[in-house]
Amino acid sequence: MERRKSRRIFAGKVAIGGSAPVSIQSMTNTDTRDCAATIAQIERLVEAGCEIVRVAVPDRAAVQALPEIRRHCPIPLVADIHFNHILAIAAAEAGVDKIRINPGNIGSQERVREVVAACRAHGIPIRIGVNSGSVERELLAKYPGDLPRAMAESALRHVRILEAEGFYDICLSLKASDVPTTIAAYRTVAELCPYPLHLGVTHAGTPAMGNIKAAAGIGGLLAMGIGDTVRVSLSSDPVEEVKSAREILRAVGVRRDFAEVIACPTCGRCQIDLIEIAEAVERAVKDIHQPIKIAVMGCAVNGPGEGREADIGVACGKGDGLLFRKGEILYKVPRAEIIPALLKLADDVLNGEQL
Numbered sequence: 001m002e003r004r005k006s007r008r009i010f011a012g013k014v015a016i017g018g019s020a021p022v023s024i025q026s027m028t029n030t031d032t033r034d035c036a037a038t039i040a041q042i043e044r045l046v047e048a049g050c051e052i053v054r055v056a057v058p059d060r061a062a063v064q065a066l067p068e069i070r071r072h073c074p075i076p077l078v079a080d081i082h083f084n085h086i087l088a089i090a091a092a093e094a095g096v097d098k099i100r101i102n103p104g105n106i107g108s109q110e111r112v113r114e115v116v117a118a119c120r121a122h123g124i125p126i127r128i129g130v131n132s133g134s135v136e137r138e139l140l141a142k143y144p145g146d147l148p149r150a151m152a153e154s155a156l157r158h159v160r161i162l163e164a165e166g167f168y169d170i171c172l173s174l175k176a177s178d179v180p181t182t183i184a185a186y187r188t189v190a191e192l193c194p195y196p197l198h199l200g201v202t203h204a205g206t207p208a209m210g211n212i213k214a215a216a217g218i219g220g221l222l223a224m225g226i227g228d229t230v231r232v233s234l235s236s237d238p239v240e241e242v243k244s245a246r247e248i249l250r251a252v253g254v255r256r257d258f259a260e261v262i263a264c265p266t267c268g269r270c271q272i273d274l275i276e277i278a279e280a281v282e283r284a285v286k287d288i289h290q291p292i293k294i295a296v297m298g299c300a301v302n303g304p305g306e307g308r309e310a311d312i313g314v315a316c317g318k319g320d321g322l323l324f325r326k327g328e329i330l331y332k333v334p335r336a337e338i339i340p341a342l343l344k345l346a347d348d349v350l351n352g353e354q355l
């Protein structure tokens, strides 16, 4: 998969775009004015793997909380601002690393100029975030039945406002709550501009459906080589967004810093508690941060062949398992030793030991 070549910007020390790794973002859902609660939530997000965090900045009091939050925030901090250019300027001055605002919603050109001047002075980029529900009426009329195109055009309108000020440290998002619209909008805008793209499916819902929408939308785009940073939107604890984003990046092969367990779905040939074995292996390897693929297969007939793409694996029989490496059979162990033997084998492979 060839990644789309995008312009590189920086949110603090985190590069977005170019060949930078796809970064994981989330947004706090605490009251930003409550510094202690917001900082505590940011700590939990960072612990889960969040790399850029956004906070809502609805008023002056929220701006006043930003320096304190910034002091305790170990990752880039993004201020989310709607309409109010005074708040945008104040947030830039308060030390945030990026601003999310739509320049077309600020009002006069002079106000846009002031926001750009503040962002330029502080060396911070602007994300233009278009949502399907906020597309201008005349664009909807111009592209009847083509919401993705109207969304892309809306984003580009905002882009042109910033470009007219000579400002190019721009990131774009074009989120819809349904997957096909989201994918089509990002694909369209990816063709029309060089800016990095922040991927997301907005208002995706509770984790039950939201995770699936995010996986389909964000994962689908990443698999096409589109996307530079991601945020999974869930009606849930934002820590769940980070976990979900991480698994999506892993599933599409954008991140390989983990032990991937592949397991067969089982069928009538399986004569062992395979699901239990697979789950136990998954739990046991969750803290491995090196790339290794481990197959847990339900029968000795098809297992080694079907698991050939894995680095190591086990093909289970009735009460025992055949360990294999790259499809080559190694040795047989009884059921009780399957998990420890597989973990030892993983350890040996990761340590480069000759088997």
Ligand code: SF4
Binding pocket: 264, 265, 266, 267, 268, 269, 270, 297, 298, 299, 300, 301, 302, 303, 306
């Ligand atoms: S590996 Fe064996 S048990 Fe598992 S699905 Fe394939 S044939 Fe069935």
